[in-house]
Amino acid sequence: MIASIRCAMLAFSIRQDYTMKRRTFIALPAAMAAVALAGAAEPHAMPAPIDAARFHAMRKFATTRFGRIAYAEQGQGLAALFLHGFPLNSFQWRGALERLSPWRRCIAPDFLALGYTEVAAGQDVGPDAQVAMLVALLDTLGVAQVDLVANDSGGAVAQLLLTRHPQRIRSLLLTNCDSEIDCPPAALKPVIDMAHDGTFADRWLAAWVKDKPLARSREGLGGQCYGNPANPSDEAIDCYLGPLVASQRRKDLVHAYALALERNVLAGVAGGLRNSTVPTRILWGADDTIFAPPGGHYLDGMFGNSKGLRMIAGSKLFWPEERPEIIAGEALTLWGIS
Template sequence: MHRRDFLRTMGATFAAGTLLAAARGVDAAAMTSAGTTKLDAAAYRRRRRYARLPCGDIAYLDHGSGPAALFLHGFPLNSFQWRGAIERLSLQRRCIAPDWMGLGYTRVAAGQSVAPAAQAAMLAALLDALGIDAVDVVANDSGGAIAQLFVTRYPQRVRTLLLTNCDVENDSPPAALLPVIEMSRRGEFVDRWLAPWLADKALARSAQGIGGMCYQYPEHPSDEAIDYYLAPLCADGQKPLVHAYALGLAPNPLAGIEAALRRCTVPTRILWGTADDIFSQASPDYLQRTLANPRGVRRIPGAKLFFPEEYPDLIAEEARHLWATS
């Protein structure tokens, strides 16, 4: 094909894609080079949906097509944590990313528990509501603890499991989280930590903020991510639920799970940031020798707890490989 004909063909293809995007209500300027939607905060907010369940109105993203993948976020984040990975994986998977009860934009029913066991039950109800039988699970932080509860209670609903830095039975809750739990017991955590970070983005990214504690690179989290994560948690009506979420992490929600994990034949890949000083660096090896069908450990040098937000290409690469070989 001559170069002029090639360029004409490519231009027509792009125009057709732009028209299709417009017909679907997608901003063509927000399309990535791969043809998927760029999930900045504005796009994520527009795409947020709610599933009305007995436990509350569960906020979630439903993006992409193919077999379903379920993305489980950390504390005190919400599903926006997975935006980069979802952008990259939405051509292979229907990506479902809920906000936990007590975090993000989920509206919790009165009297509803937000402890990890209740969160696992919520996931099953959400998948039922969406007509999804089985998922590939990708999880981080306390989302990893809930993922372990989910896979041992509903093993037939999980095809594969990709775990990043998270709780394990002998490190849950980690010692570094105990001050947060104690502040939450006194009803002070949001006002003492989260509200100042929301008001001062530089503080949030400092060594004393969530950035220095949980991210490798000093530009993270971005201003829009801080707003998207923390603004709903600092609302007066939401603060007790945030504290309840933290209190649900103690006593150990994974106590006694090891025997069930030893019977768990779901293919499980483990990714672990080596600079995380919240969860033990011995935990990935514990998981590798405990699970019945481990697929190895990959350590990410210098990465901290919330590295999945900073390494979306790595998450996508590992997820694709796990899915293709399981």
């Protein structure tokens, strides 16, 4: 009898132990998933917004033969390179850097003659020199390959960089910019004419710095290039244009930048774009009056590994600054992250 009771108790104990282990086993994946999600949430939390004060504080410089190249950097890991428009600088990409730095080492340089880059004496600032400068910058920073994001004249430089150094580009996200059939766009002619006369910096840029509402007017930078009439903000105007009119040398460099765009700097790139295997996504502000929608369709059909064209309604040339969430979402998809 005692033996029977002991056997029964032993069997109950074995069943209870099995049940507890089974429950633990079933619960383990869920617990592990919760831990994984908790761990993932921390590094992917949204960084603090980048205002002008923080932008100035985070600026770095890389010394190259082209001069001291100003750049903003945020994040770590695989690198992404952001190329701004004219007459902007890396501040244009602040919203994208906030959103994408959890997944990439985001690097946004200021082009030669624009922003806070200190150009070496006698240095050319045309697109060919910009390409060479970017290669030197990446080498200085120890970056072998990048995911490239570009806008406006930065998009022209991106196409040249891709065709000349394809091994340096992992993917390309291209927004409103020059194409071989629209380079330079007709809307740039007044700027080029004033640059020839040496008056562009004073007549437009300095006037906009002095009169912010004028800068946001229909005839100003805002009306020409932004969809939201409240843009660019006062701090953005000062950040973009203030350095360009700070001295006569800076004004001369701005004029040199504009004059370098007078010729078709993309002549002959078609073959390189067709042969490219780099995954390329085209995003186009549909209301842009400087680079019209046909340019986006042309580029979509030209790239050998195009991932399609998306038209962004209600958006003009500098929409990436106004709608960084679109840049971030499309970039993550292109990079295979979401």
